[in-house]
Amino acid sequence: MKVTRHIYLDYNATTPLCSEVANVLDRCNRLIFANPSSPYEIAKKTRLEIEKARDQVAKLINCDKNEIYFTSGGTESNNLAIKGYLDYLRNLLYKQSIMARNKRANLHLITSQIEHLSILNVFRYIEKNYKDNYQCMVSYLPVDGSGFVDKGEFRSAIGKDTVLISIMLANNEIGSIQPIEELVKIAKSLNENIIFHCDAVQGLGKMEIDVKKLGVDLLSLSSHKIHGPKGVGALYVRNGVKLFPILHGGHQEKGLRPGTENVCSIIAFGYACEIVRKNLKRNIDIMAKLKEFLKEKLIEELSGMVDLRINSPDKKCLPNTLNVCFNGVDSELLISYLSREGIYVSSGSACTSGLIEPSHVLLAMGIEPELAKNAIRFSLGVENTERDLEEVVKKIKEIIVKNKLN
Amino acid sequence: MLVDSYKIEEILPCLADPEKIRVIASLSDDASEVMPYINSIIKNAIYIKSANAITIPQGEKLITIHPRKIAITRVDDEKEAKKILDEMLKLINDTYEKRNDIEPNYERREKPKVMDIYKLLPQNNCRKCGELTCLAFAVKITEGKASILRCSKLFQAEFSRKRAQILELLQKAGFEIPSAFR
Ligand SMILES: Cc1ncc(COP(=O)(O)O)c(C=O)c1O
Ligand code: SF4
Numbered sequence: 001m002k003v004t005r006h007i008y009l010d011y012n013a014t015t016p017l018c019s020e021v022a023n024v025l026d027r028c029n030r031l032i033f034a035n036p037s038s039p040y041e042i043a044k045k046t047r048l049e050i051e052k053a054r055d056q057v058a059k060l061i062n063c064d065k066n067e068i069y070f071t072s073g074g075t076e077s078n079n080l081a082i083k084g085y086l087d088y089l090r091n092l093l094y095k096q097s098i099m100a101r102n103k104r105a106n107l108h109l110i111t112s113q114i115e116h117l118s119i120l121n122v123f124r125y126i127e128k129n130y131k132d133n134y135q136c137m138v139s140y141l142p143v144d145g146s147g148f149v150d151k152g153e154f155r156s157a158i159g160k161d162t163v164l165i166s167i168m169l170a171n172n173e174i175g176s177i178q179p180i181e182e183l184v185k186i187a188k189s190l191n192e193n194i195i196f197h198c199d200a201v202q203g204l205g206k207m208e209i210d211v212k213k214l215g216v217d218l219l220s221l222s223s224h225k226i227h228g229p230k231g232v233g234a235l236y237v238r239n240g241v242k243l244f245p246i247l248h249g250g251h252q253e254k255g256l257r258p259g260t261e262n263v264c265s266i267i268a269f270g271y272a273c274e275i276v277r278k279n280l281k282r283n284i285d286i287m288a289k290l291k292e293f294l295k296e297k298l299i300e301e302l303s304g305m306v307d308l309r310i311n312s313p314d315k316k317c318l319p320n321t322l323n324v325c326f327n328g329v330d331s332e333l334l335i336s337y338l339s340r341e342g343i344y345v346s347s348g349s350a351c352t353s354g355l356i357e358p359s360h361v362l363l364a365m366g367i368e369p370e371l372a373k374n375a376i377r378f379s380l381g382v383e384n385t386e387r388d389l390e391e392v393v394k395k396i397k398e399i400i401v402k403n404k405l406n
Numbered sequence: 407m408l409v410d411s412y413k414i415e416e417i418l419p420c421l422a423d424p425e426k427i428r429v430i431a432s433l434s435d436d437a438s439e440v441m442p443y444i445n446s447i448i449k450n451a452i453y454i455k456s457a458n459a460i461t462i463p464q465g466e467k468l469i470t471i472h473p474r475k476i477a478i479t480r481v482d483d484e485k486e487a488k489k490i491l492d493e494m495l496k497l498i499n500d501t502y503e504k505r506n507d508i509e510p511n512y513e514r515r516e517k518p519k520v521m522d523i524y525k526l527l528p529q530n531n532c533r534k535c536g537e538l539t540c541l542a543f544a545v546k547i548t549e550g551k552a553s554i555l556r557c558s559k560l561f562q563a564e565f566s567r568k569r570a571q572i573l574e575l576l577q578k579a580g581f582e583i584p585s586a587f588r
Contacts, residue, residue, distance in 0.1 A: 108563050109563075113555055113561060115586075117585075117586050120586035120587070121586060124586070124587070127566060137563035137564070137566055138563055138566065139561065139562045139563045140561040140587075141558070141561070142534065142555070142556070142558035142561065153558065157562065330472060330473075330474060330475060332416075332430060332475070332477075333415065333430070333432060333474065333475055336415050336416045336430065337415075357582050357584060357585065358553075358582065358584075359584075360555065360584030360585075360586050360587065363553035363555045363556075363584060364553070364555045364556075366536065366552075366553075366556055368456075368551060368552070369456070369457065369550060369551070369552075369553055369582065370456055370457050370458070370550075373457070403432065403474075404474070405474065
């Protein structure tokens with residue numbers, strides 16, 4: 001079948017490069033090649049460009065530029081934040097224990113059940129492998145039916161052994177935005193030594209992020225979710241917070257992230273941040289309107305045919321994310337039919353065996369396993385139009401009828 | 407005849423093994439009715455009534471029949487997929503013809519015992535899972551109607567050992583445990 005037009009509704013998975021960023025990338029690739037660590041004049045230019053990018057990222061989240069460390073993306077930032085802090089802490093405790101003779105301690109870590117795999121799998125690894133005198137134990141906090149961490153549960157989970165908390169800013173599958181500012185206040189009031197990390201990968205470009213306001217110690221960012229290149233991101237490390245590197249090598253990024261810098265991508269990421277900063281309010285408005293339009297259309301056109309369940313919360317939700325269960329409609333088949341029409345959406349669930357695996361986020365929200373397999377995630381971008389969305393709803397209707405999917 | 411034909415809809419790389427493919431075929435008619443009968447005659451099948459799906463392991467391949475589709479993992483190529491799909495269509499239709507002579511089986515084989523799960527739950531009836539008691543929750547779990555994630559107590563640090571045991575038990579019984587918690 002010939003597809004004439006593509007409608008991309010999977011911006012939470014990744015975003016296309018915007019043309020300004022593509023131009024910057026192109027210019028860098030052609031003109032900037034010197035290793036920023038080299039001693040001669042042309043290397044200085046590379047250094048300056050990287051520092052400019054650092055400044056651009058810092059401005060977007062309101063921090064000092066020396067608190068930004070470039071990494072290979074959200075996954076690495078998350079790994080570095082959690083493992084880097086625990087390695088530092090375990091080393092510190094070991095040194096102290098030589099003098100104090102108490103050579104054992106349990107370290108308690110807190111996260112939520114709905115984090116991205118690049119958080120959950122780090123914690124699973126730590127639970128299984130950090131088993132020496134400083135054994136790490138993890139609490140995975142539940143969420144309510146709308147995908148929010150319960151503040152009461154959060155408070156009661158914190159104990160005297162709690163050393164590190166990692167809660168995401170906004171969820172990639174359903175879009176719920178956690179009350180990070182309040183959670184940080186609760187945590188620090190109970191124990192001021194707790195380090196708070198926040199995976200803000202999905203928040204960037206879709207909501208205001210101010211690390212001073214949030215009060216977090218560590219915060220992860222990724223470039224490819226904001227129309228920047230893939231394979232680059234950053235970790236915000238509040239001044240005064242100490243981490244060990246997880247890669248070992250040279251002195252780049254103050255030794256915390258050694259390896260010759262991904263120069264052009266870093267520069268382009270900086271530009272992408274600058275563009276986001278200029279357009280943020282406008283973009284949020286556009287996306288929110290589009291999402292409302294899509295939601296209304298879906299309800300208007302489909303509610304007689306299939307039971308719809310909107311999984312994304314009404315309030316405190318990313319302006320672009322709408323997760324919907326089409327009760328009884330196999331989401332894998334629907335996605336496959338839509339893709340043949342040039343329409344791209346995702347289910348948010350991974351397939352690991354023959355069975356489609358229902359999303360852990362939806363299960364954590366208490367959605368029945370069977371219904372969770374009928375979920376479709378629409379994640380919009382400012383490039384989408386109401387006409388596109390009308391077309392998408394029309395096609396979904398056609399596909400369900402034609403293939404008797406309901 | 408119950409199901410008239412299949413159509414291969416999607417050929418994807420197999421996530422578990424990049425050398426192999428995963429094939430999804432749609433069915434022209436609903437195969438739900440025959441599943442309990444297939445469950446009865448294929449001894450190593452895993453039937454999940456609530457999910458309306460039956461998985462048949464074949465060597466390292468997993469073939470899953472859903473109401474309107476068949477998914478196969480770890481397939482060598484399209485030719486092999488077609489062969490398997492033909493077999494499955496025959497299985498569905500042959501079983502359907504013979505259904506009056508077969509005792510349907512609505513149970514999941516190797517279904518974990520309610521008490522085995524209950525023993526590993528925190529057992530303090532805190533109701534956070536939405537059930538009145540841990541026992542009621544254990545029943546829902548064995549029926550595949552609730553996810554183990556809903557027992558928030560179990561996901562507290564102090565229960566990490568029991569959590570690992572329960573997840574292993576469920577996984578062995580063919581339940582879908584989100585990969586992040588396996
Ligand atoms: C919430 C969240 N965290 C982390 C990541 C990983 O980011 P990256 O793809 O840059 O490694 C993603 C991307 O899907 C995400 O949605
Ligand atoms: S949440 Fe867990 S501990 Fe509480 S009643 Fe339910 S099963 Fe029992």
